[in-house]
Amino acid sequence: MNRYRLPRMAAHPPRTTCRLPALAALLALSCPALAADPLETEIQQLVNQYRTTYKIPGLTVSVTRDGMELFAKGYGIASDTTAMSADTRTMIGSVTKAAVTGPSGYQALAQSPSYSLASRLYGTGAVFGQKFATDLTVGVQRHTPIVGIGINKDNKVHTWYANGTVSVGASNHLDQYEPPVPYSLPAGRKPADIIGMSIASNGMVYTWYRNGGELTRSVGTATDLDQYEKQTTSCKVDNPAPDCKDIDLPGGRSFYNIVGIGIAKSNDHVYTWYDDGTYSVGYSLDLDYHAAPKAFATPAGLTPYDIREIDIAGNDHVYAWYRNGKASSGYSAKLDHYLAPYAYQVPASGYSGDNWYAWYADMTLQDLLRHEAGFTHSGDLAGAAVMFGKDVEDVTYEEAHRHMLRTRPLLAAPGTKYNYSNHGFGLWTLIMPVIAGKPFLDYARDNYLKPMGMDKRVVVASATPAANDAVGYTLDGNGNYKALPFKETSSPAAGGFRASARSLTRISSSLLGQWGWGELRNMGWLPAGDGRLGHEGALDGGNALVLLYPDGYKTDGGLDMTGIHVAIAANRWNNDAADYALAEEIATKVAAVK
Template sequence: MMKQKGIDPKTKKLYGKGGVFGNKYDSDMQVGIDRYTPILSMAISPQDKIYTWYANGTVSTGSSNDLDRDEKPVPFKLPPNRLLTDIRAIGISGSDSKVYVWYNDGALSIGGSRDLGLYRKVEWDKDGNLKQKVKLPSGKSMLNVVGIDIAKSNDHVYIWYDDGTVSSGTSLDFTYYFTGKTYSVPPGSGQTRYNIRDIGIAANDHVYAWFGNGKASSGTSTDLDQYIEPYAYSLPPQGRSGGPDDRERWFDDITLQHLLDHQAGFQRDGDQDGAMTMFNVSESALTYEQVHRHFLRTRPLRWAPGKGSSYSNHGFGLWTLIFEAATGDTYRNYAVNKYLKPMDLNGPVRPQTANNDSKDSIAHELVNGKVKPLPFKDSGLGLAAGGWTASATSLVKIMDKLDGAYTEKELMDMGWGRETRGKLHHNGLTGGGAAYVVMYPAGYKSVDGSDLSDVHIAIAANIATDTQALENLASQIALAVPKASISGNYDIWKGKPIN
């Protein structure tokens, strides 16, 4: 498509003047920018000092309406392997005034206002998994959290979510005391659940909320303005640098290639349930544009485009909207007509639906050592990020068509991974399944000297598993091919060699 349209993904911008979307999503971006900049998080000490941590790496102390009244911003330290954009919320305990920091991946560190890991840093095990991770209410992630603080009277942790609910627990179990209570925000423009900058709890257990429109209120955990209606607060001048650290500039710098390389700064998946709640629509009426608008309002960019890599299904899902903007047609129609029909795969490869037939395998997951079947679901939105179903046979046919039709560089630009000696591979995951494909180039030799030239392997499993396990299996299968004396021109579909 990009070749046909004369689009260079390395220079074509996603947003702004000349970008694919132009200024269409500016207002949605601004909601997210106001929510996450210049303030990262806020908390109240047992002495009723308001601590405010900023996106430029500084912290100030003041009152609820004058955030640097007592101390102007000074630098603070992060624990190792943490970014400023990883911070989700900060709270201060009543019993010992320690600062608790919760991160987007569910990690926790404990420190002081100027050293967020002074007492406990974030730790991982030998496999790269967090040693300690927060337990959240069912159906919620840390990205749903809009505010956290600790009650000064009893050290209970209170957590507010963007669906309008609040829970209470411990620093590592957000469900320990209660879940599912609802809270209200002050009426009026600019005070919504989606532009809460943070929420704090004072020494008398009154709750304070600060919003992205420059207003604050005071109330209870379930009524954020029961005591004081919205009033203005001031913060120290921040000033836009215009440089690479300027977060407002980051959106303007995203290119299409950044999306393909998972280097746009986007994190994880879009939240369809959250988008339905935000726009008050049913699942059948939800559009991917609404999913993207919700994403921009609720998820910060993790870093400047091109400065890091973080897998994001939503980043790939955006191609659903990019295709429509560039061609006037849906991504689904383009994929079917451009690729699947010429490959005779329209039907064998199709979007997942809630109405299964005899061709569909039931998805499974492993729960407490037992295999549990999962219900079928619709995956009609964001098909550029996945949601298609196919057999391993169909995946091999797709690889056969791709091989030679695109250069190695073009395949890498599409998101394929490449190992040092030229092996290309890709994987995919669903809630209850996994797939892995690999293409060995001509002349490829294994470490033991086996000839793996032009060997293509696809594995599809109908159970959630680590794709590394499928990669290991694919390597074993590849090594078995030369020993089986299968000729390179053997047609597995016809069951005989071809001329």
């Protein structure tokens, strides 16, 4: 093997390529190789098996140890006619966070005289100041203290609160009949996960939840939400349960778009209202089974984004409660047809739960970098486009953030729980101009990548590719490779960069030459088990993983893995577990070489 200290790399080093004759060559395992040493042969065998099993058109692999490059090579194809070289760039998805965004932000803070990791995001003197105060208030009032309201056939209103209690009252006095008492949720769920609640004609309480990226449902009583039917499991995951159930929503909508769910007592049809001003009719597992979405109207001065919850009374009148402390009565298409907005009273104890205003006030830049800010996974550009009356491609990240604050719940108090968030890293698009005085992309390129000699090798995605940019692929309905178009990225800080595996190990080695292991964790590198750090990224047309082994790391067999960094970067989305398995096998092969 050739071992050498990583030099400052030229913009476009010589490429070792071979021409492949037509699209059928996509299935070739690799270009004809020069005579290889035993290690290269073993790695190629691992890569060939990986590519065959998971139908990967092409990838790059790189390994360093203690800052020395031990191995770097490309396999398969970069396009229909060009082979991968060790320096071919692919989309690296969320590896962007660890390789570019987190270190850029960390460096900018280290150089800033006014800001630090402990700087807060919101409030007087904070990074954003009062810029998002109104948006923040809208979200807090929508999601707290009430998480669900249901009306039984006797017209008694049950209200569930974020502090884990439920009361019984009337539409204008939510604990008129019974004060709040505790309720229990399905295992693993919390009040912030509740999307909507309603009571059927038989008195059973139906609750819909956000569970990862899926919508799930349970059936129970007011105080035991899954007493009759446990929370459903999704069939869209690996190894689904035999009794899995998927909940279908109308096309173009996700559970985040739901602003209210109600069950008609006359026929138990489920009505669902969405933030685009439409409602559908179905049943608990198929929300538009009976009727596709059609328009509904809110009272004057209110929008769907102001709705806290909706349910249907025994006479099938629809009641809606709004964040401004008003309620109205109408029918499915006109929410104030019978009664214009009137005041309702929330019990004082209902406000005793999580204090989101304090949570936002406490949120720091370090919380963002460690995925501990409490934000949900990703924003919704399509939803923001509806909110601000724009085409999706014209939505700014500031508008995407305003939409997030108004529509998404905080999942936990900042600094208390890990919740992976693309949006939290995407916010560096807005943060960098404040703390560094220049746009994120300019700072990342000029102040972070360029000093490493990487500004031409690690670049943001573009609709106009360079010669060393690989085509991204997916599979069509017949399992054949389908090339994807090159395009701009809507969120470069969250996952919009291109790089080769060689460039990724160059960056990881450079970072550990400047920062300590704990500092890498604080800038966005994630625990990968047994003291290792890593990050993976996957999106249409790209897949990447970097795995770092700490000092003193040994395998069960006693093999010393100290200082090994391994990266893979492919041009098709793949299974995360398979990527980690390949990286671990490659690292082990390298460590075994004396």
